């Protein structure tokens with residue numbers, strides 16, 4: 001790492017001014033507003049379908065401004081070259097300003113997304129009984145029916161296939177009963193192959209983005225990526241029904257309620273239908289999802305930003321652990337999904353710390369950081385994510401078994417809080 005990494009990182013923005021060229025998003029480049037040098041959001045649009053061409057896919061019944069985001073291409077490999085530093089700075093700036101970034105898919109990623117979307121359609125098109133059979137009593141992987149997931153006490157209409165680390169029953173962590181550790185109940189080998197390839201590539205993207213974030217924050221190499229060794233990465237394959245075809249269990253028009261996600265990064269792809277809303281970073285809005293659930297936060301107010309679908313991009317928002325590590329310099333991005341006139345498909349990949357990681361806030365300072373401050377207890381990611389699963393799926397077979405077998409108490413054990421330990 002060069003000189004820049006020794007910058008006192010909270011002051012980085014004023015210390016480093018580097019220009020970075022971003023491409024405009026495919027599909028919106030011809031919009032006249034795109035020509036402005038810092039297009040971000042347009043003001044709240046009371047009648048979205050008439051005022052702003054980017055808002056024409058916004059689900060009915062929502063009031064929000066519309067994001068108009070730059071798209072960043074990622075280089076094939078990250079070094080600590082000047083251009084990588086500049087890109088890292090630009091990404092950190094964009095997250096702090098917009099709460100979300102767009103990165104360009106290359107041709108392989110486009111193909112992986114097309115294959116994953118086709119596999120998702122095929123899976124969700126199966127009879128309910130076949131989908132419902134895809135559950136596991138030890139892992140939270142598998143099928144979540146529309147109306148099953150709970151966010152802030154209200155059911156979501158999303159229909160989901162969750163992929164967690166796919167561990168066989170012979171894995172020592174599974175044998176020892178670690179919460180959430182178990183096999184992924186795949187419906188068939190075809191979906192397994194497609195999703196594993198998709199997830200593998202997303203994992204590479206996640207590591208690249210964390211490395212760039214380290215450069216942009218001016219923290220030493222490994223300050224973020226050191227936590228993702230054997231990361232508890234997971235993926236949610238999502239289908240949202242059309243707003244007029246729900247099962248009447250939830251809140252009208254709602255796909256997923258307002259929430260922040262749990263780890264470091266959420267890298268997502270959405271089809272052309274539209275439904276995602278986010279909140280921009282706001283110093284007056286205080287939340288810390290690892291201390292108290294931020295689900296439901298300001299769900300019905302007007303300060304939401306609609307993220308229109310853009311062909312050929314992944315969006316990247318930040319999770320709770322990025323907020324915790326950076327002491328709110330980067331904040332987790334609150335988001336929600338509205339139901340649209342047509343069904344919508346999306347896939348969200350979660351780039352996470354190791355289940356065993358105990359995270360400590362990064363301390364900026366010339367010459368490096370004292371990352372493992374002995375006096376700070378830190379946040380155990382495994383406990384944070386287990387709390388989420390238990391809260392969101394209180395009636396799932398996995399939660400019932402976890403409670404019945406008192407597996408939650410294992411989370412206090414040293415071997416579940418020591419990275420790289422794989423046996424209990």
Ligand SMILES: O=C(O)CCC(=O)C(=O)O
Nearest residue numbers: 236238270276337346348
């Ligand atoms: O559907 C989307 O675009 C986002 C989904 C989401 O927020 C989630 O799965 O946590």
Ligand SMILES: [Fe+2]
Nearest residue numbers: 259260261335
């Ligand atoms: Fe989310």
